[in-house]
Amino acid sequence: MFASILRRSSVATILLALGTTALSADESVTEGPRANPALQRFIQDLATLNPDVLAAGAALDASGALRDAAARPLYNPELSAEAERSSDDARTVGISQTLDWAGKRQARSQAAEHERLLAESRYQLALWSFSTDLLTRLAAHQTARERDQLAAAAERAMTEFAALAERRFAAGDLNQVDLSLARLAATDAHIQRATRTGDLAAATQAVRALAVDAPPASWPQLRTPPALTQTGETAQTLVRGLPEVRVAQRQIELADARVTVQRKAQRPDPTLTLRAGEQADESLVGLSLSIPLFVRNRYDNEVRAALAVRNEAQFSADAVLRRAYARLESARERYQLLRGAWDVWERSGQPSLTLQTEQLRQLWEAGEMSAADYLVQLRQTIEVQDNAFALRLALWEGWLEWLRASGRIDDWLSLDTMATRR
Template identity: 35%
Template sequence: MSVLRSAPLGVVCLLYAAMLGAAPLPVPPSAAAAPLRKALQSVWQASPEVQAARAALDAARAHARAAAQPLYNPELSLEAENADVDRRVAGLSLALDLSGKRRARASRGEADVEVSEAGYVLLRRDIAARWLKAWSTAALAQRQDELGRQRLGLMQRFDALAMQRLQVGDISSPERDLAGLALAEAGMQQALLIGHEAAARAALLAISGESTIQLPPLPEGLPPVADSITPLAIDTLPELQQARALQQSAEAAVQVASRARLPDPTVSLAGGRVRNGPISDRVIGLNISIPLPVLNTGRAEVEAAHADADAAAAQLRSRQFIRRADLQEAQIRYVALREAAVAFRHGRAAAFGDRTALLEKLWRAGETSTSDYLTQLKQSLDTALSGHELESQTWQAWFDYLTAAGRLNDWLDGRTGEASR
């Protein structure tokens, strides 16, 4: 009996020592990001949200071109009268933009284009982050399903062995029942894992819209350390660029409202012929008219535009505070999860296959009871499932950190070593 005990324990000790000496290598950006970048290209092309943002950007550019056009078109008037005096007069009038309304509208149109451009970039980044996190969840569900199938196979073999040992009298009938119950529980838990994988893939499908995209497997290694990337300056992040463009648009709206208060004159030039009996004269007329801003001065519109500009400036400052806090939180969370994942891989808890094999040998040798075997096997499986989930959360935290640092696209392109862009 001592020989049976020492041999497997010695093997496990050697495996454990080897695990302690092997550190999980971080995944190189090119190795992990290349297949993801290819998949994301398909996601962006198929995403209705990206298509809508692109259409909104095209519309903003068209509105900007429209805002840069002259405000007023000339008016042609024709006048004819047959009475005591016959009149035939043609006139041309044009309102003159002397207050700079066109320039103000053009400035606001350009600012609105910048808002749409920043929103387009921000949407693509957010879709990429959502898809990457959903991908890691789906990859985790696939790993857990494979582990669950392994558990189901173990329980089936254990149930068959328990029946054999019951027939020869090595175990009692209650212990045989424990094996049957464990097999039934493994089948139910496997059904739950299959459901979780289906839900994860459905969430992924809701983002990509395509079920034909080849999903890359979750890398065997862990993401790089947090110090491997240099976060961009807060003001260069897409959220801040969009908020700053919104502030510029609001300030341009103040100029538009201020210019709208100033009346523009209308100049009219008319010419023709007037016949009064035998007398016929040519006439030329010049007319200048200007509206009087008496009933509606436009002051309320200017005050409202100023208030909108103040709100946009406050929103910009708020975004700055939020993004700084998000970066700090994402970095701390990622470092903690990665350290926990490294510790899990270095520890004995990661050796699920070796531990289950050892438990089965001990149970066959009669050195552990059926209940103890099932208890330890369940603990080993729960720990293995938790380890997979920890690594998936580490990858999700890595994506959150890249997003908060403004480096998600750089990581996908293999350019995280740059200090700025």
């Protein structure tokens, strides 16, 4: 009964094209050990302009300057002059120098170097966070765009189907129930398209927030991520190379260095003073030594506070390390599950979708399927295709989580840390 409708409709043709090309045009080639060069350049170029990365780089530069400052001598010499008008007319000139007897300069220099190393780890953490965030938003945008395309195709198909149903109803070849069903299907398709278009606008805005100077036409396409490969690296090696773990370790080292600084501060530094002058036509030369007495304040509380901060850093680092191990194992399991589901889709789901679309077309052409059955199965076909898009987005999110948890995002993107600071 509906053979003439189908011959003039693009429903089956559109869905057949979506089922065979939408997920395989760019995704048939998987990512290799490295991301594609266009994606690498895109991330690298935007990282050089990102405010968070630039702020972390400025903090690193400041820590380097403070490290150089801490390496300078702790005390400057002091020049003094004294004149006395009396019967003896005394005039003297002196120079004094406080000696770094306790090695405070070295302790401060080491603490400043640990500050610089901490800033360096924080800079890498900012770079990784930006890269992961941008890739996640790109994956969400690509999925939103493809879902919008699917919704647009379904909207065109349902609108044409409803129009043809109106004509068939006017000719007496279609009953009121099937006509109402066709109208509802078209209305639902309009709603779905509006929803998907809104989702696409939100996803586009999310990418633009990080890629301010890059137009959407320049955004690279993401391919299907690869399967996990076995390496000789242990979980301990992977976790201890993570920026957040290094930050936690640097904080312990910095806290240790500050404890040393506070303990050095408990030791007084002597001051030597050399004076020379004249008094009553006689030459005077004098040498004096002064040492502060830490009697009223022995600076014990500062040491206790530094030790407490050190313990806090240690406990925090232990917590970070535990979370990193758990995250690594969870990311591996999640990605393997998602990858297995995607492999099943590529092997059987996508070919079955194509076959289903062809069978629906043939049955409708032969008049062996009612309008209600056709629309129900058509919607199921669209839903399966949409679920496949969602699965691939989850696959990308799982891949990025694995890269982040295993510390391999640097290698995969070939990020040049120095290039992002130029």
